Amino acid sequence: MITDVEIPEPLAPLPGATVNTNQGLLQWISSVDHKQIGIMYLLMTLFYLLVGGLLALLMRVQLMVPTNTFLAPDSYNQLFTMHGTTMIFFVLTPAILGLAVYMVPLQIGANEMAFPRLNAFSFWISFFGGFLLYFSFLAGGAPDAGWFSYAPLNQTQYSASPGIDYYCIGLLLSGIGTVGTAANLVVTIITLRTPSMHYRYLPVFVWMVLIDAFLILAAFPSLNAALVMLLVDRQLDGHFFNTDAGGSALLWQHLFWLFGHPEVYIVVLPPFGVLSEVFQVYSRKPIFGYPFVVGSGIAISLLAFGVWVHHMFATGMGNTVNSFFAVSSMLIGIPTGVKVFNWLGTMYGGSIRFTTGMLFATAFLVEFTIGGLSGISFAIVPIDWQLTDTYYVVAHLHYVFLGGSLFGLFAGFFYWVPKISGRLYSETLGKWFFWLFVIGFNLTFFVQHILGIIGMPRRVYTYPNLAGYSSLNLISSLGAFLMGVSMLLFLYLLYDTLKRGKRAGDNPWDGYTFEWLASSPPQLKNFTLLPPVYSFRPLHDLNHPKIGDYQKPDEEKYGTKDVD
Amino acid sequence: MEQKTLIKLVVGSEAIFFLALLMAFVYFTYVPVLNPRVASSLDLNRTSLFTVMLLSSSVTFWRAEVSFRRGRTKQLRLWLLCTVVLGVVFLVGQGSEYSSLLSRQLTVSKGTFTTSFFTLTGFHGLHVLIGIVVLSIVLYLTFLGDLDDPDSALLPSVGIYWHFVDVVWAVVFVIVYVLPHFLTGHTP
């Protein structure tokens, strides 16, 4: 029944196919291979995670006790700006791009991205964008107006150091790279799937990447336009956002959040996809409600463009405007809930293997729901009027960024590291890392909800010794150090895996999708032959012909059968 | 197929970029009432002329594509050349508009109208320039004989971009030049 089919390739012959992979650094720099570029993206992510985390630890030292003088106010302001900017643009964004660039061709049964050179170009331009951003430290001061750099604080008369110029150019470059990779991913998914892989058979991760890429294409131009205008203001003495000369402070906010809100879903949808794979494979069951999981992803991405004003509820735009955006923001909870419950449904009735990856996925369900619920509390406008710009927001954003995106990415890391490195990690180390990280995370950020509620604004370099402030901040700082320790353990784990890890074999988890058919690590040419696809678990069909989905009618493959 | 899809995606993304710049322009010059300086500062007549040039370059490009599909390399070169020349003429026109504005001290930093005007039209001009460079390269390639395969996606891909640049200008022209004149009752 199962026959082999030809693998689609990009139009141009595979560049680099004749290059020997053992030529060291030069070979990496000149590589156009999607796997090497994916790995470089992930290494960049890890590097910036450590740097951004280090900045956070410095901040937490300063905030450990009231009226601390460890850092000067301006240094603190640069730190949180760089921390937020780094984490969003140079950790989460390249992480999802890196995973997508590595895994999408493998999962759809292709040998390359549609445009391998564009792929390399996009990576390197993002890479240098990050470089430039950090160069600002040497060039007279890092940006210091927060990751969303509100006008008119971002104007030269209020922020004279060149930091914000570096911010503009750094983000513009990495933004161009991100758009390039997104377009590349869309074309790859549309044109290079193995011929029998209909859209209804796409792995959920690929679906989420596809949706995500469209989100990027639509959201980043708005940021790029805002940055260009800001550069015109700062370099050519323009007046877009210069309120002293007729410019508008709110125009910046609209343009920024028109990008900024979709961006938070941009960095969470691919992790949702990763989790969908992880839940299936470790529960030994197909995903529950495939069409609903995919459909809710589409719903989220559409709603994402209609909620940006929820970051501006306290700007005095009037109740009519606010009501509209309150409603759209609350609505996003519905498709997100659909995902959460479908993942629970995937675990239900399974035979769950609690590897480190699965532990992260399980913890994700709790942490992300907490973060999502605090998000809904902001959508309830009067609550936002009280809590916006306090530590409650800081708590929300870390619960969704770490508890959501980063936990998803860690789940993906442990799930795929045997594929990428060809070696198994030590579950003991993995579990130590997991528990330290999760405990540290909750210590650090849970108390920040309370800090916000008792009146602590965000972005303060220090605070008066009011009731509750010092003990809660101390707990938060200790939690942060625990996370720091766990990250050191993670580095050791990585080293241990690469140096001492046992050979993983091609399919250590008995996975469901095509990347597990390739060798571990995959060769330069991923596949020579592939079986045809009859369901969204083609490899499961191949390896478990008795219980495979291929023999079932569609409504059974998707759980859309009418129930009597 | 792959190239064309890519260009369509990029162009769609660019469209949103221009929309943002356009929104800024509209916000600063139309809200709460149309700034009367807009109509009186800009030269509708001259720009109409150059607009016609740019739009007709879309027609010449379309002829180039037809010639290409029919394998008529000579015609192809001619039409491409026309397209490039029309694009250059448009840029020269834009340059003359800029220099007359600057000579009246209407610089980027004069006010929100000039800031948003120069940014919007400047970025459009940059896109025209990029288009001209790419078209010149294509023209050069026809001499190298690299464009003999009538199924090549190169020309249609460049075409998507070039038509897009023209459409953007049409919208910009209407909003920046034409409407203010009608709304303020300025006779060109």
Added chain:
Amino acid sequence: MEKLSILPSVLSPASAQADRIVSLTSYFIVAAAIVLAIVIGSLVYVVIRFRAKPGDKEPAQFTGNKVIEGFMIGVPTLLVVVFMYLTLDTMADVLPPEEDTRPDVVITGHRYWWEAAYPGTEAIVANEIHLPVGRRLLLHINAADVIHDWWVPALGAKMDAIPGRTNHLWVTITKPGVYDGACSEFCGTQHAWMRIKVVAQSEADFRQWVARKEKAANPVLSASAQAGAAFFSRQPCGSCHRIRGTAANGAVGPDLTHFASRKTMLAGLMENNPDNLRQWLTDPQHVKPGALMPRFSYPKDSINVLVAYLSALK
């Protein structure tokens, strides 16, 4: 609504508006707790019940169920509809439009201090702002430079102060007391020390207070304070600070007419006492780095007489 919280917080309201928000918040807390309990509860059940046991074969491969999906969509939708209604209702109550009412207070955020003017009176004060209890007040919120944000948790909603526009807030204070607040939009180096103190007092006390603030500074001055006054008027202080009744008429820094009647100085940074004042005048950039007051390097004596003068401005 009684106090929900042991610490002063958004859950211990002292205004009608804050009270409305607390009711809404408490409904939300209940709903969120239920949702979270459902998620965690089912997760714990699934984790215990379905963890892999040795010898497990592949479990049944079922893929979904339309009825369950219906519940997944339906129940949250109901929840959203309920909270939509509550939200719109509360919004209309807490922050209706201003409709040409004359504001009771006009508040202006400056880098890094607050100014409050009371229209219809001459009173202008900084950082420590008095308001009457029991009356529905209209606050106008403006900014002089960048965006700031007015927030006093016990009094309810916060509101951005945005250059180029005037925002408003309604406040009906229900309990006399001193309420802490802070600027809640990042506004630069000293955003952390741009705190607010609101003193809510009875209508009669409030009127008295305004009447005092309306008067020009007219203290009885000791000899050294007189020297300080003379020094002050010779120096550029008056280009940034106002002292009503003197030539000093600046608006860049806080009004100093009744400086000595403030409990704290520099927007909550420190207690207002001669020592701290001396430190501040000696080296402002050391005391509050980034504050927009330059260092003048005056001799000790001059500083001492300045301190004597400013401390007399009750």
